[in-house]
Amino acid sequence: MKQTKDENTEEQILDAAKNVFQTKGMEGARMQEIADNAGINKAMLHYYYRSKQLLFEAVFKNAFSLLAPQLNAILNDDSSIENKIKHFTASYISFIVKHPYLPNFIIQELNRKPDFILKLKENKGFPNLEKFKKQVAIEVEKGIIKPISAEQLFINILALNIFPFVAKPLILAFTNTNKKAFKQLMIDRKTEVSNFIINSIKNT
Amino acid sequence: MKQTKDENTEEQILDAAKNVFQTKGMEGARMQEIADNAGINKAMLHYYYRSKQLLFEAVFKNAFSLLAPQLNAILNDDSSIENKIKHFTASYISFIVKHPYLPNFIIQELNRKPDFILKLKENKGFPNLEKFKKQVAIEVEKGIIKPISAEQLFINILALNIFPFVAKPLILAFTNTNKKAFKQLMIDRKTEVSNFIINSIKNT
DNA sequence: ATATTTGTTAACCAAATGGTTAAACCGTAT
DNA sequence: ATACGGTTTAACCATTTGGTTAACAAATAT
Incomplete structure (x- = not known):
């Protein structure tokens, strides 16, 4: 089930990021908060999206x-x-x-x-x-x-x-x-x- | 001329802060940039306004x-x-x-x-x-x-x-x-x- | 003149933050 | 079994950032 696993985390990240970015804006958003929101490690954000800018x-x-x-x-x-x-x-x-x-x-x-x-x-x-x-x-x-x-x-x-x-x-x-x-x-x-x-x- | 000097810096700070805050927002603004903009030391911002929050x-x-x-x-x-x-x-x-x-x-x-x-x-x-x-x-x-x-x-x-x-x-x-x-x-x-x-x- | 208050600066500090790394995990193919 | 790929984590790092401090300057009061 590798495929589904990937897409799941990737989407979970995007969804958490959406919530945090849309309420706090680029500058106000914290990578840690997005990670917490997605229920994963902060390093995962970078694994999937490389940087805050790209995730944004x-x-x-x-x-x-x-x-x-x-x-x-x-x-x-x-x-x-x-x-x-x-x-x-x-x-x-x-x-x-x-x-x-x-x-x-x-x-x-x-x-x-x-x-x-x-x-x-x-x-x-x-x-x-x-x-x-x-x-x-x-x-x-x-x-x-x-x-x-x-x-x-x-x-x-x-x-x-x-x-x-x-x-x-x-x-x-x-x-x-x-x-x-x-x-x-x-x-x-x-x-x-x-x-x-x-x-x-x-x-x- | 203490009075005028005070009010001058204080207003210079407020003016610089206005420009920075209004273009970058609270989260995006940097105290250093405001200080530079006002042509003074960063410590002065705190001397006159105590904190970023209060200046904002x-x-x-x-x-x-x-x-x-x-x-x-x-x-x-x-x-x-x-x-x-x-x-x-x-x-x-x-x-x-x-x-x-x-x-x-x-x-x-x-x-x-x-x-x-x-x-x-x-x-x-x-x-x-x-x-x-x-x-x-x-x-x-x-x-x-x-x-x-x-x-x-x-x-x-x-x-x-x-x-x-x-x-x-x-x-x-x-x-x-x-x-x-x-x-x-x-x-x-x-x-x-x-x-x-x-x-x-x-x-x- | 001298003490005192006010204004200003440079150096410093602790916390937060985005990002990295190296090792562990886990399903799959050999 | 084992090697291998992608996935996940904890620990770590460098930099940035708001804020402080202590000493210095300058004006005002005594």
């Missing part, structure tokens, strides 16, 4: 590869802008509830080392705005939606969906809500946000 | 005390919702251009230690939603704006204004723009965002 990159790429398809959904499918927004908002918020540390982790680490995203950009499947731009231009021309640049619309969609999770501690404090009420707020946003956006851009 | 807290509170009044502007002044949004959006974006690392710094550190905000909450001047809630309720009732909860509206305003700066590396990559074009996008947002919000909520 494995975790990061993994995280990003979960996020990217979410974004591509809105950029590359063929439904109308309105439908895309509805669908994306609902599905993205469900997605984040399952991976609560993910957006903050990615944003935090990209701010620390902004060049890191260049490596990812070469990958097939890296989100690309071209198709979305054309679609927005067409719907604007047809008068379906009000004039807006695709970039600004895209930023707005991301902002409204992602920000509340990234700024969760701030929002908890400002709105004076507990975690349960926060979760309800987020659930409400599944429809709230898409209505908000569509109200704003749709021609009547 | 000084920087953090300072940063937060810059941000809080920005938020209070929208929560506590007496103009209409529409005017508040217009004013806040324009002034907040100008503010951030001057302090680009600030929002990310605050968000990052609050996610690391979410309880830290409890200390701030006791302070006079901590943003409070009560007045804004009433105002939204009134304008909804009068039919000036469409029905929306004050919390959701507040989150949306923050999201649309703050998110682009926090997620700058992501947005640069997705929209394939350089820093100059990004800056232009942000300037455009001064009116873009407030129109976007007002379009969405205003009754016609």
